[in-house]
Amino acid sequence: MANYKQADYEALRRRCVELKQTGWKQADIARAFGLTPAWVSQTLKTFRQQGESGLTTGKRTGAPPRLMMEQLDQLTTELTKGAGHHGFSGQVWTRLRINQVIDKLFGVSYDPSQIGRLLKKVGWSRQKPARQARQQDPQAVANWQEERLPALKKSQR
Known part of the structure; x- marks a missing residue:
């Protein structure tokens, strides 16, 4: 062309x-x-x-947004309450969990792959959880490694 x-x-x-x-x-x-x-x-x-x-030439628009900006603000308010507040074990938010909250609050479901795009729209970023829990007690871990771990290794032989 x-x-x-x-x-x-x-x-x-x-x-x-x-x-x-x-x-x-x-x-x-x-x-x-x-x-x-x-x-x-x-x-x-x-x-x-x-x-x-x-x-006529015009901007081609996609589908209308399923959540309005006010609803996105309400969603971020709910997410800051934590995953435990919404009945999930632990405090880690996953795309599937966020999608469940959106469905419960607004009756709208997204493909999980689009949740990141939705959160980026409101200024949230995707983060990986820390490998070590913040509430982990270093002394308890050291004791377990010194006392319990050797006993487990011996019993396997």
């Missing part, structure tokens, strides 16, 4: 429709402008379905 700027496409779409209305074939229109026949076909189909409004 030829290198057209985004602003040129609206005029190009209008010209394709004009030429088609004067009897040009789609293949000839595509060849004249260096376009693919599929592009011309799609342009003409859009014109038939939507009329003049289908030819």
Whole structure:
């Protein structure tokens, strides 16, 4: 396809429709402008379905958001209460857990792969939990390694 700027496409779409209305074939229109026949076909189909409004250049929007900003604010408030507050064991939030909270609060379910994108939108970042629990007692670990671990190793022999 030829290198057209985004602003040129609206005029190009209008010209394709004009030429088609004067009897040009789609293949000839595509060849004249260096376009693919599929592009011309799609342009003409859009014109038939939507009329003049289908030819205008506009930002293509995706699906509307399932949660409004106020709901996202409410979600972050709930998440700061901790996973235990919502009935989960431990305080680690996972995408699946967050999705369950969203479903419970708002009746909306996301694919777990999209939870990170949703949280990034409100300024949260993905973090890995520390390997060692903060509440772990170093003295108790040392005692266990000195007393209990050797006994376990001996009993395995």
